[in-house]
Amino acid sequence: MSESLFENPSNSRSLALARKWRPRDFSTLLGQDHVVKALSHALDQQRLHHAWLFTGTRGVGKTTISRILAKSLNCIGMPGQENLQPTSTPCGQCSTCLEIDAGNYVDYIEMDAASNRGVNEMAALLEKVVYGPTSGRFKVIMIDEVHMLTNQAFNSMLKTLEEPPPHIKFILATTDPQKIPVTVLSRCLQFNLKQMPASLIVTHLEDILKQEGVSSELQALRVIAKAARGSMRDALSLTDQAIAYASGNITGASVRQMLGTLDDSYIIRLLWAIHQGHGDEINAICQEMESQTMSFSLALQDIASLLQKVAMAQIIPSSVVEEWPEAEEIVKLAKELNKEDVQLFYQIAITSNSDLELAPSQDVGFMMALLRMMAFKIDTNLISTQSKVAANPSPSATLAKLPQSKSGSGLIKPKPIVVPEKEIISSPVTQELIQSEDLGKVNEAMIAFKTPQGWQGLIKKLSLTGLVLQFAHHTAITHYQERGQELHLQLATTLMPLATTGSITQLTQSLENYLGRVVKIKVEAGAPVVTVAHLEAKDQEKNQTLLEQQWDKNPLLESMKKQFGVQVIEGSIKPLKNLGEK
Numbered sequence: 001m002s003e004s005l006f007e008n009p010s011n012s013r014s015l016a017l018a019r020k021w022r023p024r025d026f027s028t029l030l031g032q033d034h035v036v037k038a039l040s041h042a043l044d045q046q047r048l049h050h051a052w053l054f055t056g057t058r059g060v061g062k063t064t065i066s067r068i069l070a071k072s073l074n075c076i077g078m079p080g081q082e083n084l085q086p087t088s089t090p091c092g093q094c095s096t097c098l099e100i101d102a103g104n105y106v107d108y109i110e111m112d113a114a115s116n117r118g119v120n121e122m123a124a125l126l127e128k129v130v131y132g133p134t135s136g137r138f139k140v141i142m143i144d145e146v147h148m149l150t151n152q153a154f155n156s157m158l159k160t161l162e163e164p165p166p167h168i169k170f171i172l173a174t175t176d177p178q179k180i181p182v183t184v185l186s187r188c189l190q191f192n193l194k195q196m197p198a199s200l201i202v203t204h205l206e207d208i209l210k211q212e213g214v215s216s217e218l219q220a221l222r223v224i225a226k227a228a229r230g231s232m233r234d235a236l237s238l239t240d241q242a243i244a245y246a247s248g249n250i251t252g253a254s255v256r257q258m259l260g261t262l263d264d265s266y267i268i269r270l271l272w273a274i275h276q277g278h279g280d281e282i283n284a285i286c287q288e289m290e291s292q293t294m295s296f297s298l299a300l301q302d303i304a305s306l307l308q309k310v311a312m313a314q315i316i317p318s319s320v321v322e323e324w325p326e327a328e329e330i331v332k333l334a335k336e337l338n339k340e341d342v343q344l345f346y347q348i349a350i351t352s353n354s355d356l357e358l359a360p361s362q363d364v365g366f367m368m369a370l371l372r373m374m375a376f377k378i379d380t381n382l383i384s385t386q387s388k389v390a391a392n393p394s395p396s397a398t399l400a401k402l403p404q405s406k407s408g409s410g411l412i413k414p415k416p417i418v419v420p421e422k423e424i425i426s427s428p429v430t431q432e433l434i435q436s437e438d439l440g441k442v443n444e445a446m447i448a449f450k451t452p453q454g455w456q457g458l459i460k461k462l463s464l465t466g467l468v469l470q471f472a473h474h475t476a477i478t479h480y481q482e483r484g485q486e487l488h489l490q491l492a493t494t495l496m497p498l499a500t501t502g503s504i505t506q507l508t509q510s511l512e513n514y515l516g517r518v519v520k521i522k523v524e525a526g527a528p529v530v531t532v533a534h535l536e537a538k539d540q541e542k543n544q545t546l547l548e549q550q551w552d553k554n555p556l557l558e559s560m561k562k563q564f565g566v567q568v569i570e571g572s573i574k575p576l577k578n579l580g581e582k
Contacts, residue, residue: 016236016237016240017208017212017236017237017239017240018059018232018233018236018237018240021208021236022064023061023064023068024068024071024092024097024101025068025071025089025090025092026039026040026068026072026088026089027089029061029064029065029068030061030196030200030204030232031060031061031194031195031196031197031200031232032060032061032065032193032194034191034194035054035065035191035193038191039065039069039072039088039191040088041088043072043073043086043087043088044087044088046085046086048073048086048169049188049189050164050168050169050170051161051164051169051170051171051172051187051188051189052069052169052170052171052172052188052189052190052191053146053172053173053174053177053180053185053188053189053190053191054066054171054172054173054174054191054193055173055174055175055177055190055191055192055193056175056192056193056194056195057175057195057230057231058175058231058233058234059228059230059231059232059233059234059235060193060194060195060196060230060231060232061193061232062144062173062174062193063110063142063144063173065193066110066142066171066173067100067101067108068090069140069171070100070105070108070140070142070171071090071092071096071097071100071101072086072087072088072089072090073086073136073137073138073140073169074086074096074100074105074107074108074133074136074137074138074140075087075090075091075094075096075097076094076095076096077091077094078091078093078094085137086137096135096136105136106134106135107133107134107135107136107138107139107140108136108139108140108142109125109128109139109140109141109142110142110144111125111141111142111143111144112144112145113143113144113145113146113147113148113149114144114145114148117148117149117150117153118150118152118153119150119152119153119156121153122149122153122156122157123156125141126156126157126160128141129141129160129164129165129168130165132165132167133167137167138167138168138169139167139168139169140169140171141168141169141170141171142170142171142172142173143170143171143172143173144173145173145174145175146172146173146174146180146184147174147175147176147177147178147179147180151181154180154181154183154184157184158183158184158187161184161187161188162187170188172184172188177190194230195229195230195231196228196230196231196232196235197230198222198225198226199225201221201224201225201228201232201235202218202221202222202225204232204235205221205224205225205235205236205239206218206221208236208239209221209239209250214243214248214249214250215248215249215250216249216250216251217250217251217252219252219325220242220250220251220252220254220255221250223252223255223256223259223261224238224239224242224255227259227261238259241258242254242255242258245257245258246258257292259295259298260293260294260295260298261294261295261298261299261302264302264306264325264326264329266285266288266289266294266299267299267302267303267306268306268326268329268333269281269285270282270285270303270370271303271306271307271310271333271337271345272333273285274345274370274373274374274377275333275336275337275341275377277374279371279374282367282370282371282374283367286363286366286367286370289363290363296356296362296363296365296366297353297356297362299366300349300350300352300353300356300366300369301349301353303345303349304346304349304350304353306326306330307342307345307346307349308346309324309326309330310330310333310334310337310342311339311342311343311346313330313331313333313334314334314337314339314342317331317334338377338378340378340500340501340502341377341378343497344373344376344377344467344497344500345373345377347497348369348372348373348376349369349373352365352366352368352369352372355369375466376466376467378500378501378502449477449480449487452476452477452530452531452532452535453535455475455476455477455532456532456535456536458511458514459472459473459532461514462507462510462511462514463510464506464507464510467498467500467502467503468502468503468506468507468510470498471491471498471499471500471503471504471507472507472532473531473532473533473536474491474492474495474498474528474531474532474533475489475490475491475523475528475531475532476489476490476528476530476531476532477489477490478490478524485517485518485519485520486520486521486522487511487519487520487521487522488522488524489521489522489523489524490523490524490525490526490527490528491523491524491525491526491528492525492526492527492528493525493526493527496523496525499523504521504523507521508520508521548568552568
């Protein structure tokens with residue numbers, strides 16, 4: 001990549017890399033091929049619109065494309081190679097191109113809408129539209145962060161934006177197109193700029209550092225590219241910082257120390273410790289991270305990123321890239337971790353990041369997130385045992401002593417249950433429970449399985465904790481099939497991650513142990529109306545209302561209101577223990 005294609009390549013090293021290596025024409029613009037193709041064709045065919053809108057996150061090239069487009073519209077070429085009309089390949093050497101690069105071209109006006117957002121500033125700008133260009137073909141007006149304009153400013157420019165004079169071209173740029181009125185959007189050609197892929201950032205940084213004469217490690221550039229989050233400008237700024245921090249030799253360790261990020265080995269060690277249940281090792285790793293002043297927020301992001309790669313490897317093994325330094329460990333984790341655990345760990349990682357601000361300290365919040373992963377992970381020993389029992393079922397021996405159905409008796413006639421391999425496996429019922437023939441609990445089951453209130457009462461009697469309790473609280477019974485002994489539960493689609501194999505198995509086991517009978521649970525996604533959680537909330541609201549009514553009639557409170565003007569804050573009255581408890 002030639003230096004002559006970038007801004008001020010002869011400047012001293014004091015010039016920021018993001019400015020020194022800014023692309024000067026479409027051929028050196030990286031990562032925005034779809035925009036370059038459309039603009040190049042329009043310029044070559046002389047089909048020029050009067051207004052363009054470029055949208056995208058910070059540092060993806062909005063201002064750079066605006067300047068290149070301004071040069072394309074006004075480039076006059078060198079002597080003997082004059083451009084008589086707009087071109088997609090500006091020469092970069094004529095007075096017009098050089099002045100636009102330097103920021104002092106009279107017919108190219110850049111306005112920052114963040115600081116010039118009112119109707120008065122817009123009126124002053126539109127006054128310049130009346131006059132033709134001083135030296136160029138077109139007067140180009142570029143408004144950056146255009147979404148910051150007030151509604152009055154937008155309204156004042158609508159007519160001019162729709163039908164500007166032939167010598168005026170508008171270029172608008174924004175990071176938040178949703179805030180731009182539709183009336184403005186409809187008057188522009190809109191181009192959405194993409195975030196830069198990490199691989200493209202790494203390649204570009206390698207080329208720049210090679211020409212700058214700065215040595216670097218590939219892993220260090222990958223860390224910078226990841227931290228840049230799709231912004232080439234951020235990547236170049238971080239590279240500037242890394243050069244100064246590492247004194248000209250950019251290494252992976254120095255960049256991680258500069259950013260406060262983790263080595264992948266830390267994250268992999270944490271995941272193995274969580275999987276194996278080694279709490280002491282987790283605590284030791286967290287203390288080591290704290291001693292090195294690493295960012296716990298970035299650590300949770302790294303954990304989520306690694307878990308995403310593990311999940312992809314479990315479903316799509318070919319997605320693992322051999323160039324990844326952690327590729328071998330990702331393959332091992334994909335084989336050892338349960339798919340449900342990976343999904344759960346990922347959800348905990350991304351939700352816990354927002355909870356760090358609420359924690360007493362970030363290290364406490366980070367540690368609690370890891371402990372939550374350990375607490376909710378599936379008990380593989382339980383699943384293994386139940387799988388072995390299900391592999392050799394003996395329905396005749398298990399169900400022989402269940403109560404037989406009689407006409408009008410309300411009892412269920414047992415039938416052998418054939419469990420498909422891909423269906424949820426209900427846990428086995430012990431011979432002792434089957435032989436007890438507890439008719440009271442059988443009748444209780446019939447009631448509980450038919451009404452939402454009955455299901456709520458039954459859940460209260462079960463010793464459920466953790467994830468399985470949350471799963472049960474958000475379920476609602478749709479119907480119970482007596483012949484197949486199938487209990488159909490409905491769960492909100494957004495809460496389906498709670499319906500893990502472990503949660504369903506533990507709920508099934510608890511129901512069978514309490515009722516002394518076989519139960520099969522099937523979970524369906526939907527929009528349950530009356531869940532256990534809904535009923536619990538209504539009961540709590542009812543108890544709160546009753547308590548407030550009782551206190552409102554309290555003589556002592558009435559006396560305090562009259563003598564001292566006491567007012568009861570709404571919702572402040574709380575019971576010492578739930579009403580109805582003794």
